[in-house]
Amino acid sequence: MVLRKHIALEDEHLKKIEPLLEKHKGNLSAAIRDAIDLTDVALQYYGSVKDATFLIATLREIREDQAIVPKPIFDYMLTQTQDLIIEKEVLDHVFDPSEVTIVSEFEEAIRNLCTGLYWDALISMTADDDQSPSSVHAEIKGIDDDKRKFLAGIIGSYLISFSLGITEMRSHLDTLKIDFEQRASPNEAYNDLLKNVGCMQETVKELHAKPEFWRSLIREYSAANYEIVALHRKFYEDLLIGKVPRAIMTSECLCEKLSEDIPLQEVLLDLKRVAETSRIVNRMDIDGEDITIHHGYRSMRAVDQLKNIFLCMLESAGLNYDYQITSNVIALKHQPEVETKIRELLEYVGVEDVFDVPLRKLSLFLKEKNINSDRHMRVFGRRIGRQVVHTYEKQYGEVWTGDKFKDALARIDKIPGRESEWDVRGSIAHYTVNRCPLADDAEACHVCRGIFRGAMHCAFHGMAELEVRKLLSHGDKYCEVYVHGIG
DSSP states (O other): OOOOOOOOOOHHHHHHTHHHHHHTTTOHHHHHHHHHHHHHHHHHHHSSHHHHHHHHHHHHTOOTTOOOOOHHHHHHHHHHTTTOOOOHHHHHHHSOTTTOOSHHHHHHHHHHHHHHTTOOOEEEEEESSSSSOSEEEEEEESSOHHHHHHHHHHHHHHHGGGTEEEEEEEEETTEEEEEEEEOSSHHHHHHHHHHHTOTTHHHHHHHHHSHHHHHHHHHHHHHTTTOOOOOOHHHHHHHHTTOOOSOOOSSSHHHHHOSTTSOHHHHHHHHHHHHHHTTSSSEEEEETTEEEEEOOOSOHHHHHHHHHHHHHHHHHTTOOEEEEEOSSEEEEEEOHHHHHHHHHHGGGTTTSOTTTHHHHHHHHHHHHTTOOHHHHHHHHHHHHHHHHHHHHHHHHOSOOOHHHHHHHHHTTOOOTTOEEEEEEETTEEEEEEEEOTTTTOHHHHHHHHHHHHHHHHHHTTTOSEEEEEEOGGGTOSSEEEEEESOO
16 A cells, blocks of 8 residues: 655755665655665664664775674684783774873773674773873673673773773673772883783783794693793703702792782792792692692602792791691791791891890790791891891992902901901902800801801892801801802
8 A cells, every 4th residue: 555645855865865866767755765675674783773874884984904804703803812902002093092082082982883893782981080080980781701801901901091000800790890090100000901801911922922932832841741840040050050949930030029018918829820830849729828839749858948949939028937848748837926026126137236135035935936946047147137238238239249248247247256257359258257156056056147148148149159168066166158159
């Protein structure tokens, strides 16, 4: 049945359907029917005339740097780029910085991007200031987890230009909530983004930089069922000359990072990560502040050395642990009370004789707590040695020589009744003690030798080597010590 209706059209609308009028040789009714059919398709597939107009316009404007990709291939590419982020330089081709300058404009632009990708994503961004935000709260919902994280990376990359870094990400059901806060620099904000969204970014960068190296390494590890230990070249060199490495790292980054300023749990997690990935141990379990190391070694001598390495690393972070060893595990128990007591007694360094009141107080404390004193006395000494070095560096700089090392230790070597002398020649220091009132006091000797070792390792970053030839406490007529590699 044909219905006749009167419609009003302006010249603007007639111009828009001119191609249809030409097709139907001026038949306006036929042209209108074609237009209605096109609108019907648009509403069926795109939901609204506005969305259809946007998408059709986008398709017409595809440039050489754009492409239409079949959905299965696009989904595969999205999966393969999980935990990677799109760099800001790439995003600038999608979101023109000259056109997208404030948060609300970016919010609209990323919504349009989702529309173009046929994603039913609901995105909201709330900023405390649209032009110069110091905090932004973003929510993404309505799509699967891979797509939400992909969009989170895009949002995070854009907000780096405002030095906004991710403080928290919360995912619940189909909603991802992200909080951004002001950071000191864009670089710090970028590191937040890598930590939360792009944890594989640096890894993939290295894989692409040296593909043959990593292919070979992966083949070797796989063939050996990962029973391969990775060591830094410096530590391997120590093994070749019969020395026990003071660390377990594949690199020196953790050695440099360990300090008393690092939170305990962060130290333990970093130690676990490096110990397990370098395959030094089979597994390292963390229970609160205590550690259980499943070592997998048959030689108890090797296990004992491994225990010393772990204790040394923890001590570098100002942490005191006691230990128990079995054929299968090394159990390390945290001793926070000892740490507190040692920090308290370190206040005496440079103020009064550490071998007098401080030593007696620590000895009494350990006896009252029924804690074996030998190791903790050595730790106390090494902590004193490091403090002596740090104090000296504040006045004389961080470049060390044999003469400076001698001068630094001479300041704490003024023990009444001790007769000692130094001889520094090139990269070797020769230290002798001909008479010492502490020789018969085992605890004082532990502290004294600890001071020497702690200062040496701190000043020369573990590169110097200590050679003990004689000790009064062992029945020798004098103490004789050489320090090699200090030039």
